[in-house]
Amino acid sequence: MSDISERVKKMVVEHLGANEDEVTEKAHLIDDLGADSLDTVELVMKIEEEFDMEIPEDAAEQIRTVGDAINYIKEKS
Amino acid sequence: MFDLGGKNALVTGATGGLGGAIARKLHARGARVALSGTRAEKLERLAAELGEHCTVTPCNLSDSDAVDSLVKRVSESLGGDIDILVSNAGLTRDRLLMRMRDDDWHMVQKVNLEAYFRLARACLRGMMKSRRGRIVGVTSVVGVTGNPGQANYAASKAGMIGFSKSLAQEVASRGVTVNCVAPGFIASPITDVLNDVQKKTILNKIPAGYLGTGDDVANAVLYLVSDEASYVTGQTLHVNGGMAMI
Numbered sequence: 001m002s003d004i005s006e007r008v009k010k011m012v013v014e015h016l017g018a019n020e021d022e023v024t025e026k027a028h029l030i031d032d033l034g035a036d037s038l039d040t041v042e043l044v045m046k047i048e049e050e051f052d053m054e055i056p057e058d059a060a061e062q063i064r065t066v067g068d069a070i071n072y073i074k075e076k077s
Numbered sequence: 078m079f080d081l082g083g084k085n086a087l088v089t090g091a092t093g094g095l096g097g098a099i100a101r102k103l104h105a106r107g108a109r110v111a112l113s114g115t116r117a118e119k120l121e122r123l124a125a126e127l128g129e130h131c132t133v134t135p136c137n138l139s140d141s142d143a144v145d146s147l148v149k150r151v152s153e154s155l156g157g158d159i160d161i162l163v164s165n166a167g168l169t170r171d172r173l174l175m176r177m178r179d180d181d182w183h184m185v186q187k188v189n190l191e192a193y194f195r196l197a198r199a200c201l202r203g204m205m206k207s208r209r210g211r212i213v214g215v216t217s218v219v220g221v222t223g224n225p226g227q228a229n230y231a232a233s234k235a236g237m238i239g240f241s242k243s244l245a246q247e248v249a250s251r252g253v254t255v256n257c258v259a260p261g262f263i264a265s266p267i268t269d270v271l272n273d274v275q276k277k278t279i280l281n282k283i284p285a286g287y288l289g290t291g292d293d294v295a296n297a298v299l300y301l302v303s304d305e306a307s308y309v310t311g312q313t314l315h316v317n318g319g320m321a322m323i
Contacts, residue, residue, distance in 0.1 A: 036250075038205075038247065038248070038250070038251065041205075042205060045202060045205070045206070
């Protein structure tokens with residue numbers, strides 16, 4: 001399970017060019033990590049591909065922090 | 078200049094004069110082109126004429142599910158994501174507004190405007206990933222000037238322009254441009270059958286003094302989908318011999 005967490009954090013670091021230390025589960029993608037709204041869409045796209053899953057729009061909109069993403073994947077996989 | 082080698086393009090309405098001219102132009106510049114339209118036979122004939130690097134993907138654009146699945150079908154047939162979308166398909170149901178039926182309105186919005194939205198949305202995924210993409214909507218001069226008897230058509234074409242400008246702002250930072258080409262009067266089977274008086278009336282409105290050709294429009298599309306136009310987005314390029322300067 002921690003594997004999911006590490007993979008998601010790595011994707012966030014890569015996509016946003018964020019500092020690894022800042023990418024905690026509590027970190028808010030937009031407010032803390034400087035993502036714009038399009039970044040969040042792209043991150044969801046990348047998660048879908050990385051974890052071979054489909055995330056419906058309603059659920060995607062609820063993913064606001066790194067932890068939200070990790071929890072969603074854990075629930076669905 | 079304007080080399081499209083290795084790019085995948087989808088052209089809708091490729092059975093029509095304009096769509097055919099656009100498809101030929103992009104293909105001649107090296108793009109792999111998927112031809113879409115309602116008349117499969119006509120598409121096959123064009124594909125046979127173009128030869129290699131050309132596929133046929135018929136689609137009824139008034140069928141939402143068919144439109145949503147078209148991009149996937151095209152990607153499979155071309156062997157990769159779509160780099161260039163040319164939303165050219167369109168129809169008219171001309172009638173004075175007081176006589177316009179609901180269906181005249183809905184059908185035109187569905188095929189001209191909603192299909193553009195659906196196709197653009199479906200293409201964006203691949204374009205965002207590759208950090209490049211070209212979306213061109215073929216609109217019309219009447220979308221800007223209006224035209225009696227064409228309230229439904231003009232609304233759909235104006236809608237395409239507003240849609241393109243909004244999307245252009247959303248995705249500009251990802252290397253995707255979204256523009257429109259707005260033809261004026263273009264020679265076609267419809268204008269061929271006009272009588273001399275009708276032709277004269279039309280030509281009087283065109284400073285250039287003659288009707289445009291499909292090639293004139295295709296050249297404008299070619300420019301907008303080329304690498305050379307990477308800093309041009311959210312624009313409407315009017316191709317009309319000067320009949321409306323906007």
